Amino acid sequence: MSDLRTLFDAASALAGQSFAELADAQGMSVPADLRRHKGWVGQLLEAALGASAGSQALQDFPELGVELKTIPLDARGRPLETTFVCTTPLLDVTGLNWEASNVRNKLQCVLWIPIDGRREIALAQRTVGTAFLWQPSAAEEAQLKADWQEHMDKIALGQVEQITAHQGEVLQLRPKAANSRVLTEAVGPGGEIIQTLPRGFYLKTGFTWAIIKRTFDLADSN
Structure with a gap:
């Protein structure tokens, strides 16, 4: 993308499209569910918008200095899960500071794309919501x-x-691994040096819900 406005316009144009429509346009197949394809929706939207970083720490x-984050919502607009930010360094962390951290780098400007996260809706039929910066x-x-x-302390x-x-x-740390054998x-x-599961930083749902409420002027609901 050449500039932020072009990217935002492209993301906005995805609103209302189903995953099946998007996948067809990208030549991708829709999995039956996300249990074994947890990152599929993010990959689909990255492909649709031409994201270039892949799995790099960028x-x-x-x-553009922009991070893309999908956020699955329930019927009331509430986030259904925490949002992964990045993996966590576990060695040589003395001297690291917030200003130079990958968490700050990733979150300095986020293009959020809400998605229909309702599990009772077939994945292919779920749709993309209204993007916002x-x-x-x-x-x-x-x-x-x-x-x-x-x-980090x-x-x-x-x-x-x-x-x-x-x-x-607002920011939690928890294991981030495909299985318990990945150490x-x-x-x-x-x-001493120990073997442990990789860790990742995640935004808690209360934090992202506050962002959603403010952006779309939503009221608290039970």
Whole structure:
């Protein structure tokens, strides 16, 4: 994409299209469900919009400084799951700071694309919602920074295996691996190198729900 307006217009034009229509246009097949194809919707939208970063530790549109994030919503517009941001460094973390972190890099400008996440609707028939751009406010960035710092301090102190998904106000840290046999190195409680599951940073649903409510002027509902 040549500029942000072109990208936003292209994303906006996807609103109302079904996954089947999008997949057909991209020459992709629609899986029966997402249990074994968890990243398929994101890949579909990346293909439709020409995202260039792939699996690199860059924004999806590095030339524009924009990250693409899909967010599955229920019938009331509430996020159905946490949002993956990026994987977490577990070694040589001393000296890392928020300003240079990959979390901040990924979240400095996000193109959110809501999608129909209702499991009772066949995947092929689910549709794309209205895209919107978001940049964290000073208050939101302060929340993200505080959580990131808390998690990274624990990692540096060898406490990675004591971190739970309940910790963090808006940003959680939890295992990110295809299966429990995928291990990586981390610092243990005594400073030794241990084997542990890779970890990833995720935005909690309360945080993304607040963004959705503000963007679309939605009221709280039970």
